[in-house]
Amino acid sequence: MKIKTLVMLICLLSFGVADAREMKAKKTAPPSNYGTTNQYYSQLISGGTPDVAELNLFANMLPKGGDIHHHYSGAIYxxxxxxxxxxxxxxxxxxxxxxxxxxxxxxxxxxxxxxxxxxxxxxxxxxxxxxxxxxxxxxxxxxxxxxxxxxYHEQPAPDQQFFDTFAFFGPVSNAAFQDGLQSLKDRAKAENVQYIETMLKKPPDIANPHLAKLINDLKTEATEDDTEAVLSECADFMDGDAAAKAKIDDYVKSLEEVAAGIYDAAFKLRFQAYVSRNNAPAKVFSGLYAAFAAAKSSNLIVGVNIVGPENGHVAMRDYSLHMQMFRFLNQRFPGVKLSLHAGELVLGMVPPEGLKSHVREAVEIAMADRIGHGVDYCA
Ligand SMILES: [Zn+2]
Incomplete structure (x- = not known):
């Protein structure tokens, strides 16, 4: 037998054996995608020193769906x-x-x-x-x-360091929205992320000194009815104010313009409108009104949020009032979804009483559809 023929025969035989084994395996239990992935992942993290480089590649390739807690300005390098x-x-x-x-x-x-x-x-x-x-x-x-x-370095507290960064790069963060969004999209696609729901820019303030004073003068002991009466008066004014409507329309248009050309068949971009929880009540309410109105008028804006250090003095003082504002605006603008930062606190950041009710109020009073963080807890 010529050597070439022998090699071919061995190949055919091995092929046949492998094929038969594979068929037998298939008849019993084919490995599931989950099982194979699980096995591969376990192998990467096993042993004293995990294979970090391969773990990174693995994590990059995992399909992630959407990033639904996304701050534009915090995502740019x-x-x-x-x-x-x-x-x-x-x-x-x-x-x-x-x-x-x-x-x-x-x-x-x-x-x-x-x-x-x-x-x-x-x-x-x-x-x-x-x-x-x-x-x-x-x-x-x-x-x-x-x-x-x-x-080691002299450093502010971790949460202070984190929130300080926004103030440092803030002045330039809105310099090139389209370039920024394009880079986020490119990075998202490289990481197998198909959807980003980002907080890009705040809606406009709608100032009215008389009404602002009414809201800012609300005391913590004001009844729900008192609060609702004041909020109604303000919302009625904004409903009929042409200047307010024009500002909200401009805001929506500006989001639509920067989003144009970013989303495509393989990547979806949507926005959340948001306000800062450490501003005076009137500013928070007017921003929320604009956010709800904008979300109601554009399919690109899929939700409303509230941001900023939850342990801030104003944020803690006005938390319940903010939740009442959400509840009120929910009724004015039915169908607008809420995704709220709530419970971004741990024991030691605020007195224990401050950890008891934020998540519950966000869900039961503001009627949030989603919350972010939700880690505060105090028995
Ligand atoms: Zn956040």
Whole structure:
């Protein structure tokens, strides 16, 4: 027998044996996708040193569906913000000065000609930041949570560090919505995320000094009826105010414009309108009114949210009032969905009494469809 023929025969025989084994296995119990994935994952995390590189690849490839708790400004990398600072010719304070109202790491959007001489000296360009490696690294750490916990440094409390970042990059975060959304979309697709529901920008304020005073004067002991009467008066005013309607229409239009061209057959983008929970009651209510009205008028806005440090003094003081506002606006704008930050607290951040009711009030009073965090607990 020629060698070539022998090799072919062995191949055929092995093929036949493998085929028969496979058929037998199929008749018994074919491995499920879940089983195979589970086995592969267990293998990656087994042993003393998990295979982190392969775990990362594995996690990237997992289909994730949607990211439904997404803050646009918190999702852009600090390096990208620095690029935008350069493009806009803004500068960044490299030290603080109380008299000049300069705060280290803050972006200055005023042109140099409008700044005091002292401020010009301590406010440096994006290029100058990049040339100073120590300050560049420091800046990235303060504009994000980068390296927060892997080395010793003088640091603010973790939650303070986190919320501070928004104020640092805030001035430039709305500089290029479409570029930012495109980069988020590209990254999402690379990570097998098909849907993002992001909080992009706040709805407009609708100011009316007389009505604002009525809401701001509501006392914590005001009855539900008293509160509802005041909220009704304000909402009635906003319903009939042409300027308010124009502002809300502009807001919706601005979201539609930046979203155009971002979503496609393989990727969906939607928005949540939101307000900050640490503002005066009148500002919170007018923002919420605009958010509900906007959500009612556009399919792109799929929900309303409330954001900011929940342990802030105003947020804690007005929490129940905010939930009543949601309940009230729910009735004015039926069908608008709520996705609320609620219970973003742990024991020690606030007195124990403050941990008892936030999640329940969000679900039972505000009638939230979803909540984010929900980790506060006190027996
Ligand atoms: Zn959040």
């Amino acid at each position: 600090a390096e990208t913000y620095l690029d935008w600072v350069g493009e806009k010719n803004y500068c960044i304070y490299r030290e603080s000065d109380g008299q000049l109202k300069a705060q280290k790491y803050r972006i200055e959007i005023k042109p140099a000609a409008e700044l005091a001489e002292g401020a010009v000296k301590i406010c440096i360009s994006a290029d100058a930041v990049r040339r100073d490696n120590a300050f560049y690294r420091e800046l990235l750490m303060r504009w994000s949570d980068k390296d927060f916990s892997n080395h």
